[in-house]
Amino acid sequence: MWIPIQIDENRPEPLYHQIEVQLRGLILGGQLAEGTLLPSIREFASHLRCSAITVRRVYQDLENEGLLRTRQGTGTFVAGVDAAARAGHRLERVVEAFERAVETGLQLQCTLEEMEQILQDVYARRTTATKGDSP
Amino acid sequence: MNEGLTREPAAISLRGAAVRRRQFTLGPLTLDIPSGMVTAIVGPNGSGKSTLFRMLLQMEPYEEGEAKLLGARVGPGGDDAAKARIGFVAELPHAYEGGLTAEEKARFAAAWYPTWSWDRYRKLMRKFEAEGNTKLRKLSKGMRRKVELAIAMAHDPELLLLDEPSSGLDPFAWKTMLEELHRYMESGDRTLVLATHITEEVRRLADYVLFLHRGRSLGMYEKDQLFDAWRVFAIQTATGLDLAKLQAIPGVQGAAEAGPGIYRLETDRADETEEYCLAQGYKLLSAQRMEMEEILACLVRKEEAGR
Numbered sequence: 001m002w003i004p005i006q007i008d009e010n011r012p013e014p015l016y017h018q019i020e021v022q023l024r025g026l027i028l029g030g031q032l033a034e035g036t037l038l039p040s041i042r043e044f045a046s047h048l049r050c051s052a053i054t055v056r057r058v059y060q061d062l063e064n065e066g067l068l069r070t071r072q073g074t075g076t077f078v079a080g081v082d083a084a085a086r087a088g089h090r091l092e093r094v095v096e097a098f099e100r101a102v103e104t105g106l107q108l109q110c111t112l113e114e115m116e117q118i119l120q121d122v123y124a125r126r127t128t129a130t131k132g133d134s135p
Numbered sequence: 136m137n138e139g140l141t142r143e144p145a146a147i148s149l150r151g152a153a154v155r156r157r158q159f160t161l162g163p164l165t166l167d168i169p170s171g172m173v174t175a176i177v178g179p180n181g182s183g184k185s186t187l188f189r190m191l192l193q194m195e196p197y198e199e200g201e202a203k204l205l206g207a208r209v210g211p212g213g214d215d216a217a218k219a220r221i222g223f224v225a226e227l228p229h230a231y232e233g234g235l236t237a238e239e240k241a242r243f244a245a246a247w248y249p250t251w252s253w254d255r256y257r258k259l260m261r262k263f264e265a266e267g268n269t270k271l272r273k274l275s276k277g278m279r280r281k282v283e284l285a286i287a288m289a290h291d292p293e294l295l296l297l298d299e300p301s302s303g304l305d306p307f308a309w310k311t312m313l314e315e316l317h318r319y320m321e322s323g324d325r326t327l328v329l330a331t332h333i334t335e336e337v338r339r340l341a342d343y344v345l346f347l348h349r350g351r352s353l354g355m356y357e358k359d360q361l362f363d364a365w366r367v368f369a370i371q372t373a374t375g376l377d378l379a380k381l382q383a384i385p386g387v388q389g390a391a392e393a394g395p396g397i398y399r400l401e402t403d404r405a406d407e408t409e410e411y412c413l414a415q416g417y418k419l420l421s422a423q424r425m426e427m428e429e430i431l432a433c434l435v436r437k438e439e440a441g442r
Contacts, residue, residue, distance in 0.1 A: 009424050012405065014363040046317045051342040052172065054359045107419070 001039060003032070005048060016054045020061055021096065027067050027078055028089040036078040038068070146170035146294050146326040147191065151200030154190050161186045161350040163200055168345070170294075171323050173316075174355075175337045176330045177431060178347035184330035185226050187347070188298050192223060205294055219248050222292035224283045226299050226330075233272030237265065237282040241289065248290035256289035262311055276303030284312060288319060295319065297329040301336060313339055334427045344427075346434055353434040365430050366405035369420040370412050371397050385411050388433045401425065401433055 005022045007015060026032045038044065041059065045052045059076055062068040069079045105115050145167035153162035161183040168174045176184050189195035191204055193213075204221065207214035232240055237260070245251040260267055263281035271279055280303050288295065295316075301309050313336075319325055331337060337344060337358065344361060346353035376398060381390035386404030393399040397420065402408040405422070412419060425433075 009362075010422070012366075012409065012422065015359045040321060042317060042321050042323070045342075046313075046339065049339055051358045052320075053342050053357055 001037070002047070003039070003044070007048060007050070015050050016057050019048060019050070019054065020058045021092070023058060024062060024065075024067060024089065025093045027062070028081060028086050028092075030086070032078045034078055034080045037074075038076045038078070040075060144170055145203070146205060147328065148203040149200065150202075152190070152197050152202045153199040154186055154195055154197045155199075159183070159186065159350060161190065162197075164352055165200075166345065166352060166355055168326070168328055168355075169343065170326045172342040173320060173327045173329070173340050174343040174345055175341035175358075176328065176345045176347060177332060177337060177427065178330075178353075179332075179431075179435075181349075182347040183350040184347055185298055186350070188223070188225075188296055188330065191296065192218075192221070219250075219290075220293040222287040222290065222295045224280075224287045224297045224300055226302075228271065228279055228283060230272075233270065235271055236269060237267045237271065237286070240271065240282070241286055244286050244289065248292075250292075251290045253289075255291060256285060259285035259288055259315065262315060263308060277305055277308060280304055281308055281312075284315075288315065291319075291325075293324070294326045294328070297327070299330055299332075301331070301333060316340060337427055346431055348431075348435050348438060351438070353431075353438055361430065362424055364405055365401070365403050365425045365433075366408075366422050367425055367429070368400045368402065368405075368408060368412070368422050369393065369397060370400060371418040371420055372416075384408055388437065401429070403430075403433075 003023070003026065005019055005026075007018055011018060013021075023032075032038075038059075039047065041052050041055045045055045048055070059068060059070070063070060063076075067079055067081060068076055070076045102115065105118075110118075147168040149162075149164045149166050151163040151165055153160065153164070159181075164187075176187065178184055186195060190197050191202060191209060193209060196210065202209040205217045207217035235243075241253075241256055245253065245256075259265075260282070263285055265281040265285055266274060266278055267282075271282065274282065280300070284297075284300060287297075301312060304312060316327060317340075320327060327340070329336075329340070341358045343355055344358050345355045373396065375396055378390065381387060381398060381400065384390075384400065384402075386402035386408040387400050388403050389401035391399050400408065409419065409422070
């Protein structure tokens with residue numbers, strides 16, 4: 001199966017971290033349902049163009065968190081996730097995206113007020129656009 | 136030594152192994168190439184990649200130290216049975232085989248390797264769209280390469296050694312080769328070692344990278360960690376910095392002034408360099424990953440300076 005993970009090579013975070021955050025997001029977000037069989041380590045590595053060591057590390061970390069299960073000889077599966085864990089992780093990706101935006105803002109010497117104004121403008125524009133589109 | 140770097144048992148283990156010739160010395164090398172993994176040997180022409188393969192295959196005797204392949208000692212008193220568990224494609228095809236067709240060469244290989252499978256051979260030949268009944272010397276370079284690969288892989292060797300496998304292959308054949316090598320690695324108990332200077336091949340295949348230069352190792356690295364750690368930064372300061380100050384920045388392997396008050400830093404510890412620069416109040420203009428060639432050039436420069 002093909003798993004939608006995007007690696008941004010110029011981000012400072014190490015590759016394994018980027019893959020781990022996104023895979024965790026897909027599991028907790030419910031896009032990968034309980035029982036889904038994940039690609040083998042070698043197959044996933046070749047899709048992501050990273051090393052098998054990195055994929056093995058990601059699988060092991062998520063297994064330790066209880067999100068994945070490995071059955072000898074069969075492969076690695078998505079484990080059952082309880083609702084509380086899902087809710088707790090819902091914001092993780094969003095927080096990360098905001099962190100990047102704030103980082104760019106700070107690089108360009110934006111003030112907090114300027115950033116808050118931008119957030120409100122973008123939010124207002126997006127929500128109006130959605131309302132306009134819906135019947 | 137790179138003990139502790141890998142958790143896998145070693146498919147190839149060298150302890151002070153050296154080949155000494157009048158023109159060229161390889162080693163002494165002490166390193167472990169892990170089994171179940173893909174290791175790319177990268178180095179400029181004449182760095183000793185082919186000599187290393189020849190040494191491992193007993194085509195080049197070594198004078199010092201010890202070399203072990205799949206647990207068996209290489210050389211006199213060693214175990215010849217280990218050779219049947221290895222597949223090899225040399226950098227240049229053997230001239231004396233030019234008069235054979237692929238089928239004829241395969242028949243020799245079938246007699247020699249207990250694990251040979253005609254079924255696997257035919258599948259590989261079909262995948263590569265390789266020519267089975269033409270004399271090898273009449274084939275184009277790329278076509279001959281495909282035949283050599285199919286024959287080297289048809290006994291599903293435990294250890295596959297490929298010396299510049301993609302030379303002469305067109306982009307389609309190259310892609311097929313990558314697919315077949317991924318398939319070969321799938322079971323997890325096979326080991327691939329390839330010499331290459333094609334960056335894209337390293338990116339797509341390798342788990343580990345071993346840098347060789349003038350017969351010496353410049354280190355063995357986990358590939359993703361290597362590319363994670365090496366970055367080139369552009370920084371800007373109001374005050375201006377001299378070379379000594381730039382080189383004192385943690386992790387910096389190379390530094391140059393790129394414009395007034397702007398400096399280009401190459402680092403092998405990106406996070407430490409970044410943290411230090413920000414603490415000093417330097418402005419970080421950009422941060423980029425480095426290409427393999429740039430990293431190798433940096434390591435070579437360092438090695439030459441230390442000689």
